[in-house]
Amino acid sequence: MLITYCFLILYSMLKTIRFSLIIAIILSGSLFYSCHRADDGNKAKYVFYFIGDGMGLQQINTTQAYLAAISDTYGNKDLSFTSFPVTGFATTYAANRYITGSAAAGTALATGSKTSINTLGLNAERTDTLFSIAYHAHKAGFKVGIATSVSIDHATPAAFYAHQPDRNMYHEVAHDMVKSGFRFFAGGGFLDPEGEKSKNPLGNVFEKGLAENFYFTQTFPIPDSILNAYSSIVYSVPEPDASSTLKCRIDADSADVTLADITSLAIDVLMNPKGFFLMVEGGKIDWACHNNDAATTVGEVISLSDAIAIAVDFYNKHPNETLIVVTADHETGGMTIGNGSMKYETNFTILANQKQSIDGFNKKVLEFKTKHKSNPTFNSYLQFVSDELNIDPKAYNEMQLSYLQKAHLASLKQNNPRDKEANRKEYGSFDPMATAAIRVLNQRAGLGWTTMSHTGAQVPVYAIGVGQEMFSGNIDNTDIPKGISRAMGVDLP
Ligand SMILES: [Zn+2]
Numbered sequence: 001m002l003i004t005y006c007f008l009i010l011y012s013m014l015k016t017i018r019f020s021l022i023i024a025i026i027l028s029g030s031l032f033y034s035c036h037r038a039d040d041g042n043k044a045k046y047v048f049y050f051i052g053d054g055m056g057l058q059q060i061n062t063t064q065a066y067l068a069a070i071s072d073t074y075g076n077k078d079l080s081f082t083s084f085p086v087t088g089f090a091t092t093y094a095a096n097r098y099i100t101g102s103a104a105a106g107t108a109l110a111t112g113s114k115t116s117i118n119t120l121g122l123n124a125e126r127t128d129t130l131f132s133i134a135y136h137a138h139k140a141g142f143k144v145g146i147a148t149s150v151s152i153d154h155a156t157p158a159a160f161y162a163h164q165p166d167r168n169m170y171h172e173v174a175h176d177m178v179k180s181g182f183r184f185f186a187g188g189g190f191l192d193p194e195g196e197k198s199k200n201p202l203g204n205v206f207e208k209g210l211a212e213n214f215y216f217t218q219t220f221p222i223p224d225s226i227l228n229a230y231s232s233i234v235y236s237v238p239e240p241d242a243s244s245t246l247k248c249r250i251d252a253d254s255a256d257v258t259l260a261d262i263t264s265l266a267i268d269v270l271m272n273p274k275g276f277f278l279m280v281e282g283g284k285i286d287w288a289c290h291n292n293d294a295a296t297t298v299g300e301v302i303s304l305s306d307a308i309a310i311a312v313d314f315y316n317k318h319p320n321e322t323l324i325v326v327t328a329d330h331e332t333g334g335m336t337i338g339n340g341s342m343k344y345e346t347n348f349t350i351l352a353n354q355k356q357s358i359d360g361f362n363k364k365v366l367e368f369k370t371k372h373k374s375n376p377t378f379n380s381y382l383q384f385v386s387d388e389l390n391i392d393p394k395a396y397n398e399m400q401l402s403y404l405q406k407a408h409l410a411s412l413k414q415n416n417p418r419d420k421e422a423n424r425k426e427y428g429s430f431d432p433m434a435t436a437a438i439r440v441l442n443q444r445a446g447l448g449w450t451t452m453s454h455t456g457a458q459v460p461v462y463a464i465g466v467g468q469e470m471f472s473g474n475i476d477n478t479d480i481p482k483g484i485s486r487a488m489g490v491d492l493p
Pocket residue numbers: 054102286287290332454
C-alpha cells in the first residue's frame with residue numbers, strides 16, 4: 001500500500017517535472033523567437049508605406065487576371081507585391097460610420113487611432129490632436145517623405161501631416177504641410193495655395209514655405225546644392241491634370257512623370273544614414289473606381305505596383321534594414337469578378353480596347369453628340385461605341401442592349417436640369433451614353449460593381465522586411481502604424 005502510494009507520488013512528481021520541462025522548453029523557444037524578432041537590434045531603418053486608395057482585393061485580383069490574359073496565360077500574374085511573404089486583412093470602419101472615407105481611414109492608417117468621417121489628424125470629436133507615425137519618425141530623426149499621385153493636400157497624404165476638422169480645408173492643410181517640417185513632399189500640386197476658398201486665408205503657401213526654408217520644384221534630379229541648402233523639398237509634376245494630379249496611366253504618354261519616378265526621387269532625397277519613412281499613395285485607383293471604370297483602375301493598380309517595384313529593388317539592397325507595407329484605406333465601387341449578364345464568363349483582354357479613362361471618353365461622347373446636333377440615333381450611338389471600344393454592335397446580349405438603349409434615351413434628355421440631376425444619380429457625373437458604354441465594356445469583361453461610392457470590405461495588407469510578421473492575419477487598420485512604429489523602434493503614443 002505504502003509502496004503503491006510512494007509510486008503514485010513519484011509518478012505525479014515526474015509528470016509535473018515533465019510538464020514543467022515541456023512548458024519551459026516552449027517558453028524558452030517562444031522567448032528566443034520573440035527575442036529574435038524584436039530584440040536583436042534589427043530595426044526597420046528604411047520604411048516604405050504604400051496606400052492604394054480604394055484598392056480592395058478585387059482591384060488587385062482583376063489587375064493580375066488582366067495582365068495574365070493579355071500575355072496569353074491563364075490565371076493571375078504576380079504584381080510587385082502580391083508574393084510578399086506576409087499577407088493579412090484589415091478592417092477599415094471609421095469611428096462613426098462603418099463605411100469609411102479617405103480622411104478617417106488615412107488618419108487611422110497614419111496615427112493608429114480611429115476618427116470620424118472627413119476628420120484629419122484629430123480625434124472623432126475634433127477636440128484633440130492625433131500625431132502620425134510620420135510625425136514621430138521625424139521627431140526621432142528619420143527623414144520623412146509623403147508622396148501621392150493626386151494633389152499633396154488630398155486626404156490620404158494630409159492624414160500624415162495635417163490636423164483639420166474637414167478634409168476639404170485644402171488651404172489650411174497645405175499650411176500644415178509647411179508646419180510639419182518634413183523633408184520631402186511630392187504629387188500633383190495644391191488645390192488652394194492662395195486660400196481663395198478658405199474662410200480665414202493664411203497667405204500664399206509657397207511664400208510661407210520659402211520663409212520656412214522649403215524649396216518648390218517641378219524638375220528632377222534635384223542638385224545637391226539645393227538638397228543641402230533647403231530643409232524641405234516639394235516636388236510637383238510640371239503638367240498636372242485639371243485636378244492637380246498625375247495623369248492616369250491609361251491617359252499618359254512616356255514623357256509623363258509616374259508614381260514610380262516620384263518614388264525614385266523620394267529615395268534620392270531621403271537616403272541618409274539615420275534612415276527614412278516614406279508614404280506613397282496611389283490616389284487615383286479610388287477615382288477610377290468611383291467612376292466604375294475598370295480599365296483605368298487596372299492602369300492605376302499597375303502604376304502603384306511599378307512604384308512598389310522601386311521599393312522592392314531598394315529592399316533587395318538593404319534587406320536587413322528595410323520594411324515595405326502595402327495596403328488600402330478602403331475598397332471603392334464594390335468591384336468584383338463575375339457579372340450577372342455574362343453568367344460565368346470573363347474576358348479580361350477586352351479592357352485593353354479602352355484607350356483612355358472615362359473622363360477622356362466622355363469628351364468624345366460629347367463631341368459625337370454635338371456632331372449629331374444632340375440627337376444621335378441609337379444605331380449611330382452603337383456604331384460610335386463600336387468604333388471607340390471595338391465591340392461588334394451585334395455582340396451585345398439582350399440585357400446589355402436594353403441598358404444602352406435606356407442610357408441613349410437618358411442622354412437625349414440631358415438639357416433638362418431635372419432629368420440631368422436624375423441622370424447624375426444613376427450614371428454619375430458623365431453623360432449617360434459614356435457611362436453606359438464603359439459599364440457594358442466592364443460587363444463584357446465579366447466584372448461587376450455594386451456602387452459608385454466606397455464599401456466596408458476589408459482590405460488586404462502585404463509586408464516584407466523587418467517586422468513583417470506584425471502585419472499577418474486579421475488586423476484593424478489602426479494596427480498597421482502601430483506595427484510600423486514597433487518595427488522602427490519609434491513611439492506612437
Ligand atoms: Zn473615394
